[in-house]
Amino acid sequence: xxxxxxxxxxxxxxxxxxxxxxxxSLTLIFLTLFLLLPLIAVFTQALQEGINVYLTALIEPxxxxxxxxxxxxxxxxxxxxxxFGIAAAWAIAKxxxxxxxxxxxxxxxxxxxxxxxxxxxxxxxxxxxxxLGPWLSAQNFQIIFAVPGIVLAxxxxxxxxxxxxxxxxxQAQGKEEExxxxxxxxxxxxxxxxxxxxxxxWGLLYGVILCNARAMGEFGAVSVVSxxxxxLTNTMPLHxxxxxxxxxxxxxxxxxxxxxxxxxxxxxLKTIVEWRVHQLS
Amino acid sequence: xxxxxxxxxxxxxxFDALKNVSLTVPDGQLVxxxxxxxxGKTTLLRIVAGLEVADSGSILFHGEDATSQHVRDRxxxxxxxxxxxxxxxxxxxxxxxxxxxxxxxxxxxxxxxxKRVDDLLKLIQLQDLADRYPRQLSGGxxxxxxxxxxxxxxxxxxxxxxPFGALDTKVRKELRRWLRRLHETMHITSVFVTHDQEEAMxxxxxxxxxxxxxxxxxxxxxxxxxxxxxxxxxQFIGHVNLFHGRLNTGQVRIGELDITLDPHTEVQMxxxxxxxxxxxxxxxxxxxxxxxxxxxxxxxxxxxxxHLELLPKDSSEVLEAELTKEHYRxxxxxxGDKVFVKPRKMRLFMGxx
Numbered sequence: 260x261x262x263x264x265x266x267x268x269x270x271x272x273x274x275x276x277x278x279x280x281x282x283x284s285l286t287l288i289f290l291t292l293f294l295l296l297p298l299i300a301v302f303t304q305a306l307q308e309g310i311n312v313y314l315t316a317l318i319e320p321x322x323x324x325x326x327x328x329x330x331x332x333x334x335x336x337x338x339x340x341x342x343f344g345i346a347a348a349w350a351i352a353k354x355x356x357x358x359x360x361x362x363x364x365x366x367x368x369x370x371x372x373x374x375x376x377x378x379x380x381x382x383x384x385x386x387x388x389x390x391l392g393p394w395l396s397a398q399n400f401q402i403i404f405a406v407p408g409i410v411l412a413x414x415x416x417x418x419x420x421x422x423x424x425x426x427x428x429x430q431a432q433g434k435e436e437e438x439x440x441x442x443x444x445x446x447x448x449x450x451x452x453x454x455x456x457x458x459x460x461w462g463l464l465y466g467v468i469l470c471n472a473r474a475m476g477e478f479g480a481v482s483v484v485s486x487x488x489x490x491l492t493n494t495m496p497l498h499x500x501x502x503x504x505x506x507x508x509x510x511x512x513x514x515x516x517x518x519x520x521x522x523x524x525x526x527x528l529k530t531i532v533e534w535r536v537h538q539l540s
Numbered sequence: 541x542x543x544x545x546x547x548x549x550x551x552x553x554x555f556d557a558l559k560n561v562s563l564t565v566p567d568g569q570l571v572x573x574x575x576x577x578x579x580g581k582t583t584l585l586r587i588v589a590g591l592e593v594a595d596s597g598s599i600l601f602h603g604e605d606a607t608s609q610h611v612r613d614r615x616x617x618x619x620x621x622x623x624x625x626x627x628x629x630x631x632x633x634x635x636x637x638x639x640x641x642x643x644x645x646x647x648x649x650x651x652x653x654x655k656r657v658d659d660l661l662k663l664i665q666l667q668d669l670a671d672r673y674p675r676q677l678s679g680g681x682x683x684x685x686x687x688x689x690x691x692x693x694x695x696x697x698x699x700x701x702x703p704f705g706a707l708d709t710k711v712r713k714e715l716r717r718w719l720r721r722l723h724e725t726m727h728i729t730s731v732f733v734t735h736d737q738e739e740a741m742x743x744x745x746x747x748x749x750x751x752x753x754x755x756x757x758x759x760x761x762x763x764x765x766x767x768x769x770x771x772x773x774x775q776f777i778g779h780v781n782l783f784h785g786r787l788n789t790g791q792v793r794i795g796e797l798d799i800t801l802d803p804h805t806e807v808q809m810x811x812x813x814x815x816x817x818x819x820x821x822x823x824x825x826x827x828x829x830x831x832x833x834x835x836x837x838x839x840x841x842x843x844x845x846x847h848l849e850l851l852p853k854d855s856s857e858v859l860e861a862e863l864t865k866e867h868y869r870x871x872x873x874x875x876g877d878k879v880f881v882k883p884r885k886m887r888l889f890m891g892x893x
Contacts, residue, residue, distance in 0.1 A: 435624035438591055441611050442618040443638035443693055453641070457628045 301519045304512035316502075316510035317517070324490040325498035325514070328406065332481075332494060333474040336413040340470050344421025345463070349455070351422075352429030353437065366422050369415055378412050378483025385411075404486030409494065412480040417470045424466030428459055461536045465529065472525040476518060541602045541696040541729050542567040543588060548597035550583055557583045558594070559753040565697075565746075567602075568727045570720070572740035575750035576776070581733045582621075582701055584750075588731065589699050590614050601696060617690030617728075619700040623682045625674035631685050632670040635660055638693035660688040663722075680711040687719075691726075700732035704739060716743050737777050741765065749773050771889050774815045781821065781859050783814040783886075792888065795832060795854060801888075812890055816883045818862040823848070823871060824880050831880035834859060836873055841865070848873070850881060 273279070306313055316322060347366060351359060369377065383389045385402040395402060402408045436458065440450040456463075478496040485492040487501065495518055502511035543565040550558040558580045565571050573581040586592040588599055590611035598607040606614055626634050635657045639648055648656065661667040664684040674682055683703065690698060703719070704712040720743050723730055734740050740747045741761040749756045749764060749772075757769045768774040785794030787810045792799045794814055827833070834850040837858065841847075846868040850859040861881060863871075873879070 435620050435622065436626055439618070439620060439624040439626070439689075440637065440641070442589060442591070442616060443641065443689070444612045445637070445641040446612065449641045453637075454626060 298519060301512055301516050304508060305516040307512075308509045312509050313513045313516075316507075316513035319510075321490045321493065322498060322510075322514055325493045325495050326517070328409070328493065329475050329495045331406070332410050332413050333471055335410050336417055336474045337467060337471050339414050340417050340421050341463070341467055343418060344425060344466060344470075345459075347422040348425035348429050348459075349451075351426050352432075353434050353455075363426075366419050369418050374416055374477065374479030375483055377415050378480035381408055381412055381415070381480075381484050403484050404488065404492060406492065408484035409481050409492060412484045413474050413477055416477050416480050417474045420470035420473060421463065421466035424462050424469070425459055428462040429455075432458055461532055465532050465536075468525055468528050468532065472522065475521055543697055543729060543731070544600035544603070545584070545588065546598045546600065548584065548587060548594045548599075550580070550587065550592070550594050552583075556753050558587075561597070561753070561755055563748060563755060563758065565729060565731055568729055569745045570723045570730045570732070570743065571746045571748060572744035573731060573733045573748050573750060574737060574740040574776075575735065577735055578752075579750040580753040581735075581750050585699050585701055585731060585733050588697075589616050589618050591618070615693065615696045617693065617695030617698040619683075619686045619690050619698070619703055621702040621705055623674070623686040625682055625685055625689070627674050630671050630673055631661070631666060631677070632657055634674070634685055635688045635692050637689065656692065660692055663691075664688045678711075679707045680715055683707065683715060684718075687722075691728075695728070698728050698730040700730065702733055702735070704734070704736075712739070719743060741777075749776060751776070768815075768887070771813060771815065774887065774889075779818050779860055779862075781816045781818065782857070783816065783883075785812050785814060786810065787812045787888070787890070795852070797832065799886075807890075810890055812888050814883070814886045814888050816886045818847070818860040820883055820885045821850075821859065821861040822882045822884050823861060823863060823867075823873075824882070825871060827880050831882045832859075834879060834881055836875055836877045836879060839873065839875055850879075 274282075317326075347362070350356075351363060382403055384391055385395060385408065386392050387396060387403070389403075392403075400407075402411065436454050437450050440454045445453065475494075476496060477494075478500075481494055482497055482500075485494065485497055487493060487497060489501070493501065495514055499511050499514045499518070502508075502514065543563075545561060545563040545565075548558050548561045549556075561580070561584060573584060575581045583592060587594050590606070590609065594607070598605055600606060601614070626637065629637065636653050639653045639656065642648075657670075658667065661670055664687065666681060666684060666688075669677065669681065674685070677685065687700075687703075704715055707715065716739060732743070741764075744761060746758065747761050747764050748758050751772050757764060757773045759767075764773065765777055768777060774780055783794045783797075785792055785797075787801070787807050789808060790801050792801055792812060792814070824831070833853045835853070836848060837851045838849040839846065844865055846863055846865055848861040848863070850861055852859060859881065871879075
């Protein structure tokens, strides 16, 4: 409720009006320059040569292959990290064990390491000159410069998203509700499905959205392990780079616009989830 | 169902939370574990429930060893300090939870569950709020839901951790009385933890006073109040005045007071501490044979009682006295008045400083 008296009292506790407006306009200018303009540029560039060129760029076989590979990667990487993330967060938040802080640090490793290094680690492990390379090639199983390598690198890069989102949430919720469920006779499985999971579903969804956005958009690590074989090991970001390097700007931006759309959808979903969480608390 | 606690020890990171604790909770009684925070009372309760494992010792339910039994097989009802209601479930579903998670063969039919839960909601007088979520309830309502949820599985014993801790005074008093009545109708062996001596005294059949991981005294509220076994219990149960003195061949000398004790004539020059409750100090205008001269330093009127702070002539330790308003008017006391006090009753403990 705002009455004239109220606003008068509030004014005494906030910054002067000109400072507020200055801060707001600075933020707006910054956002327009660095976020909104590039986004608009992507779409105008993509549609520069007309809608037909735009659509052709998207349904051309190499582009379709890239889109398919990106989706496959995300479909494998996101559920895996959903599972790992829940397991790690559950272990860290609900149990006390030795080496907990080391585990927490390890989870953050993908954030700390440059994606290119992450890609190189996999090349060193599974590449032909790597530790496991000769054995793998004897089994006729290729990881580097093939789909498995791309999936591995993506899983590595996106590992922290779900876990990082859930750990503080689970820690804040404590273990009393789980204890209550067990005292009431629930077994571990029932406790997880009926109590723990419903309590973390919004945090989980948030983590999954971010994880998915990164899985589809990852460039550095995937670029190292993919080998850039057109139609075979190119994901969407890699495909954009190749088109761009070939001066095929309209096609490059057309594919890029798909990624930008994905980002927009992610942001919208994220906002909805945040709003839901806010409603609940 | 009686509970026997035998020689329980528990250590957390080198801190001895419980030191060789043994206790028997008789069948059908309402027992309070009373003590200051950190005395181990909650740990003991959690060990009885099976939520915590003792380093050594055993727990027996009705003579049967339950020490290595899993929590969910012990059939205890546990009410958590902050209720631990399932925040994503309605009041109805919270209460029904324990029935719904039963193995299929033991699970009541949906209509039976509905009836059981409705009965419990009626018992806690919340049948109209069955579809609410915990966050839409007041503290007292949440507390009652937590209790109904614990009772839904028909536990053999009911354990409550600081059940009224987070509520305001008025609600607390109501709930206390309500719990007492509930216990009288259900006769389920119950143990509750509290740090509030008034709460323990008012609600419990039996009070267990704990301090630093040990049990200091077990007794009815009256026994505990009238015959505290040691200075800790004396000080923990209600306000108290301390007098330091010496016991010598049957004579106690405290300040200018001389008191003759028939036994203990063999004791020579031993330090003693005398404990006197505020209402056991008698105040008079005129000096008598055994009395201490004091100055009234402050007067607080608390409803029907008057609380006085008195400063003895030869000591800086303030004495507390309590008297009825009627008596206070008769004496016509003013701040700064010089009066005399005489302990009507005192309890001596050997030792002290």
